[in-house]
Structures are given as C-alpha cells and as structure tokens.
Amino acid sequence: MDLNNRKAYPEVCHRILEDLSKKLPEHLTYHCLEHTIDVANGCNFYIDHYMISEPIANLIRIAAVAHDYGYIIGPKDHEERSILEVRPMLTEYSENELSLIDGMIRATKVPQKPQNLYEQILADADLDYLGREDYPELSEGLYREFLYFGVVQNESDWLNVQVGFLENHRFNTDWAKLNRSERKGQTLNRLKAKVNTLQQSKKAS
Structure with a gap:
C-alpha cells in the first residue's frame, strides 16, 4: 500500500x-x-x-x-x-x-x-480527481463500474451523466476551489465537445 x-x-x-x-x-x-x-x-x-x-x-x-x-x-x-x-x-x-x-x-x-x-x-x-490530470484513467474505471451496475448502457449515456455531474459539482474548501476548479472546467469542456461530436455523428448517420 x-x-x-x-x-x-x-x-x-x-x-x-x-x-x-x-x-x-x-x-x-x-x-x-x-x-x-x-x-x-x-x-x-x-x-x-x-x-x-x-x-x-x-x-x-x-x-x-x-x-x-x-x-x-x-x-x-x-x-x-x-x-x-x-x-x-x-x-x-x-x-x-x-x-x-x-x-x-x-x-x-x-x-x-x-x-x-x-x-x-x-x-x-x-472527488479530488475531478480536477486532476489523472481524471481520464480514473473516470474510465468508474465508467466500467457503472456499466457493471447498469447505471449507464453505453458511452453516450456515460458522457451525459458526467457532463451533468461536473456541471452541478462544486468544490468546498478554499484550497480545492483555487487548485482544482480550473482543470475541472477544462475537463467539462472536453466532455461537452465529445457529446457534441457523438450527436453530430448520429445525425450524419
């Protein structure tokens, strides 16, 4: 350990x-x-x-x-x-x-x-990982867990859940607000971009 x-x-x-x-x-x-x-x-x-x-x-x-x-x-x-x-x-x-x-x-x-x-x-x-560089790999673990429990059915479900979660989440301590919020916002923007890409792909097909 x-x-x-x-x-x-x-x-x-x-x-x-x-x-x-x-x-x-x-x-x-x-x-x-x-x-x-x-x-x-x-x-x-x-x-x-x-x-x-x-x-x-x-x-x-x-x-x-x-x-x-x-x-x-x-x-x-x-x-x-x-x-x-x-x-x-x-x-x-x-x-x-x-x-x-x-x-x-x-x-x-x-x-x-x-x-x-x-x-x-x-x-x-x-929830510190929401504002860290290792968000992608840790969130991948949560995605697999959500699939196992039936919380989401596919990547589209997952992305929408994550966008909603990050939009509603707020850090509490002064330290986290100062040191984690900006990167969390960047992650949220990337997730929204992925959602838009998937939506455009579905429309095109």
Whole structure:
C-alpha cells in the first residue's frame, strides 16, 4: 500500500484497509482500495494544509479509510453501511468522536452537503480527481463500474451523466476551489465537445 505518512494513521485504519484489500469485489474498478488510499492521502494533505491537530486529525483519517467500507456489501446506501460496519472497530472512541466520523462519511454522499471544514475535506478529497490530470484513467474505471451496475448502457449515456455531474459539482474548501476548479472546467469542456461530436455523428448517420 502507498499511504503517505503511514505512521500517522491509527491502527484501526490499517485494519480497515486490510479488510478492504481482502473483501472488495473485483468488479469495483473505481471504488477500490486504490481510491480509498487516494482519498486518505488527500485528507492527510488537507490536515497539513489547514494545520489540523490531534485528535481531530485522526478522526479525519479514520473517516477517509472508512468512507467506502460499505462497498464490501454493495453500492446502495454504502455511506450508512460504512458507518454501521466500521462502528464495532471504534470502541475506544467517544460518542462525540463517532458522531464527527459519521458526519464526515455522510459528507461524501452525492450530492455532497458538508456542514463544516472537516466534512468539506472529506467531500473534496473524495472527488479530488475531478480536477486532476489523472481524471481520464480514473473516470474510465468508474465508467466500467457503472456499466457493471447498469447505471449507464453505453458511452453516450456515460458522457451525459458526467457532463451533468461536473456541471452541478462544486468544490468546498478554499484550497480545492483555487487548485482544482480550473482543470475541472477544462475537463467539462472536453466532455461537452465529445457529446457534441457523438450527436453530430448520429445525425450524419
């Protein structure tokens, strides 16, 4: 596993990651272990950037590695399933701390509605790829996953879903707004161009 600052993560995080590595279905080509690690690394960056200290920093790290744990069972309501399945591993944490973790996991549910900085961090780390250079390869994994679950039927469906999603998505933290929004806009423009090309091709045929 490639976790930045691995020693900073509490032991429960490594247990959760180990579970994910063993139990996530192979058809999850986007919501896979690599995605969870990517989100965890993103959250660790935000922790440093916003100088968030313990114990909150560890709660953010736990929420990051746990936010898609429910996919072990299935995609439906996976945020709530993640909360339920991970709770038994968090017996050393107080109800207040658990409530903060729950809120951060719920903040990743689309459409995202984070209520505080910590939830904003989880939300932005979860969708950070929308404003990065590796969007094409990561979105290809999500496309294959959507095909598997029947969310889309073909590339045309997929492109329309992605255009709508990117048009409605907004980053939350000041850092992401400044450093991810421009490239996300460029990606959106490229997707719209592809939609137009497909439409023109259909008309021509």
